[in-house]
Amino acid sequence: MNEILNMNINEMANISFDCSCGKTHHLDIRKIVMGSNVISELPSILEDFKRKKIYILSDNNTWKAAGEKVYHTLKGNHFDVSSTMIERDENILIPDEKAVGEMFMGLPADTGMIISVGSGTLNDMAKYMSSRAKIPYTIVCTAPSMDGYASSGAPLMNGGRKISYTATLPYAIIGDTDIMKNAPxxxxxxxxxxxxxxxxxxxxxxxxxxxxxxxxCETIVKLVQKAINKVVDTRFDLAKRDEDAIFYLIEALILTGVAMGLIGVSxxxxxxxxxxxxxxxxxxxxxxxxxxxxxxxxxxxxxxxxxxxxxxxxxxxxxxxxxxxxxxxxxxxxxxxxxxxxxxxxxxxxxxxxxxxxxxxxxxxxxxxxxxxxxxxxxxxxxxxxxxxxxxxx
Ligand SMILES: [Zn+2]
Ligand SMILES: [Zn+2]
Incomplete structure (x- = not known):
C-alpha cells in the first residue's frame, strides 16, 4: 500500500495512491528528472511542446550556470525558443513589480511552456506567471538551496512587502547534479x-x-525522514561537492515539496x-x-x-x-x-x-x-x- 517509501524520486511524478492515513494522495507534477547531465534530455522531456513556443527565464547568474545550455539544447533540436535574461548590477534579483513586469513583457503571445532556470526567486516568479497566464512551467534547478521547487506558493515583493501568492505546481522539475554541485x-x-x-x-x-x-500522515513523515537521513549520512561530503551528497540534498529538497503536494499542506x-x-x-x-x-x-x-x-x-x-x-x-x-x-x-x-x-x-x-x-x-x-x-x- 505505502510502496512510495521504496520509490525513486524520478518515479513519484503523477503518482496517486491510497494511504494508510485514510486519504488518497495525488501529485500533480508530470515529470521529475534528476541526475547527471539530465539537461541534455530536455528535448524528449518537453516533446509534447515541440510545436509550441518555449519561453526561458533566467538572470545573469543562472544564464551562465545553465540557461545558455538549456537554450542551445532546445534550439539545436528545432524548438521555437525565446528568452528573457534579467540583469541586475548588484547580482541580487529581487522578485518585485519591476522584475515580474520585465518577465511578463518578454512573454511571446501563444507561449506553450515557460522554463525557469534558477533557484528560489526565478522559480517563484515563473510559477506566479504560469498560474496567471495559464501556461505550464518547467523548473531547471541551479542550486540545492531551498525546498520550493515542488511547492505551489510564490512569495513575491509588492509595494515593499513580501506577499505569498497562490500559484501552481510545475509540469516538470529538472535537477541536473552537474549544474547544482557547482552552486555557491x-x-x-x-x-x-x-x-x-x-x-x-x-x-x-x-x-x-x-x-x-x-x-x-505517518507515511509522509517516514518519507521525509528517510530523505533527511540520507542527507545527514552524507553531510561530510558536501564540502567536496560530492555527486552523491549533492544528489541526496536536492532529492530531499524536492521530496519535501512532493510531500507537501501529496497532502496539500506544508x-x-x-x-x-x-x-x-x-x-x-x-x-x-x-x-x-x-x-x-x-x-x-x-x-x-x-x-x-x-x-x-x-x-x-x-x-x-x-x-x-x-x-x-x-x-x-x-x-x-x-x-x-x-x-x-x-x-x-x-x-x-x-x-x-x-x-x-x-x-x-x-x-x-x-x-x-x-x-x-x-x-x-x-x-x-x-x-x-x-x-x-x-x-x-x-
Ligand atoms: Zn497519508
Ligand atoms: Zn524552508
Whole structure:
C-alpha cells in the first residue's frame, strides 16, 4: 500500500495512491528528472511542446550556470525558443513589480511552456506567471538551496512587502547534479539548513496532532525522514561537492515539496523554525537590508527550537518528545558542515532575537512548540535563557 517509501524520486511524478492515513494522495507534477547531465534530455522531456513556443527565464547568474545550455539544447533540436535574461548590477534579483513586469513583457503571445532556470526567486516568479497566464512551467534547478521547487506558493515583493501568492505546481522539475554541485557553497549550506529544519517541523506536526487533533500522515513523515537521513549520512561530503551528497540534498529538497503536494499542506516542511526565520526576515526587510538566505536562517533556528522542546520535555507527550532531536545533536549537524549557527551571523541582534522567541508563534496560525511553551511554560524565562546562550558576549 505505502510502496512510495521504496520509490525513486524520478518515479513519484503523477503518482496517486491510497494511504494508510485514510486519504488518497495525488501529485500533480508530470515529470521529475534528476541526475547527471539530465539537461541534455530536455528535448524528449518537453516533446509534447515541440510545436509550441518555449519561453526561458533566467538572470545573469543562472544564464551562465545553465540557461545558455538549456537554450542551445532546445534550439539545436528545432524548438521555437525565446528568452528573457534579467540583469541586475548588484547580482541580487529581487522578485518585485519591476522584475515580474520585465518577465511578463518578454512573454511571446501563444507561449506553450515557460522554463525557469534558477533557484528560489526565478522559480517563484515563473510559477506566479504560469498560474496567471495559464501556461505550464518547467523548473531547471541551479542550486540545492531551498525546498520550493515542488511547492505551489510564490512569495513575491509588492509595494515593499513580501506577499505569498497562490500559484501552481510545475509540469516538470529538472535537477541536473552537474549544474547544482557547482552552486555557491553558501547556497548548498542553505539547502542543508532547510533540510535540518524538517526535524523540528515533523516534531511540531506530531505535537499539533497530539494536542489539537490536527491531521497527520505517518507515511509522509517516514518519507521525509528517510530523505533527511540520507542527507545527514552524507553531510561530510558536501564540502567536496560530492555527486552523491549533492544528489541526496536536492532529492530531499524536492521530496519535501512532493510531500507537501501529496497532502496539500506544508506541515512536513515547515514548523516553528520557519516561524523564527520569517520573523527575523520581516524585521530585516523592514530596515531596508537584504536578508540572509532562507535556509541559512532556518538552519540557525533549528537548534533554538530544539532547545525549547528540551525545556518543555517534562510536560510534553512522550511520543512528541521522542521525535524532537536534541539541541546538542542539531547544533552538531550544523557545525559538521561549517554552516552558520549563531543568529548574529544572520544579522539578528539581541533584542530582535528575544522578541522572536516571545512572539514567533504569532507569525502564522499553525500550532507549534512556541504555542505550547507560551501556554504551558514560562516563555519569558525561556526567551531570556536562550538569548543569553547566544548573546553571552554582549
Ligand atoms: Zn497519508
Ligand atoms: Zn524552508
Amino acid at each position: 557553497m553558501k547556497m548548498i549550506l542553505a539547502g542543508y539548513g532547510d533540510i535540518i529544519g524538517k526535524l523540528t517541523a515533523l516534531a511540531d506536526w506530531k505535537l499539533s496532532h497530539e494536542i489539537t487533533g490536527e491531521y497527520y 506541515r512536513p516542511a515547515s514548523g516553528a523554525e520557519h516561524m523564527l526565520s520569517h520573523y527575523w526576515e520581516m524585521a530585516v526587510i523592514a530596515t531596508g537590508k537584504n536578508p540572509e538566505l532562507h535556509g541559512i536562517k532556518v538552519g540557525i533556528a533549528t537548534p533554538i527550537i530544539t532547545k525549547i522542546f528540551d525545556k518543555m520535555k517534562d510536560t510534553l507527550p512522550e511520543s512528541v518528545f521522542k521525535m524532537a532531536p536534541s539541541a546538542k545533536y542539531t547544533t552538531q549537524l550544523l557545525r559538521d558542515v561549517n554552516a552558520p549557527i549563531n543568529p548574529q551571523e544572520a544579522g539578528i541582534d539581541n533584542d530582535l532575537f528575544y522578541r522572536s522567541i516571545l512572539e514567533g508563534n504569532t507569525v502564522r496560525k499553525r500550532y507549534s512548540i512556541l504555542d505550547y511553551a507560551v501556554k504551558h511554560g514560562n516563555i519569558e524565562k525561556i526567551a531570556d535563557e536562550i538569548t543569553r546562550n547566544y548573546y553571552m558576549d554582549i
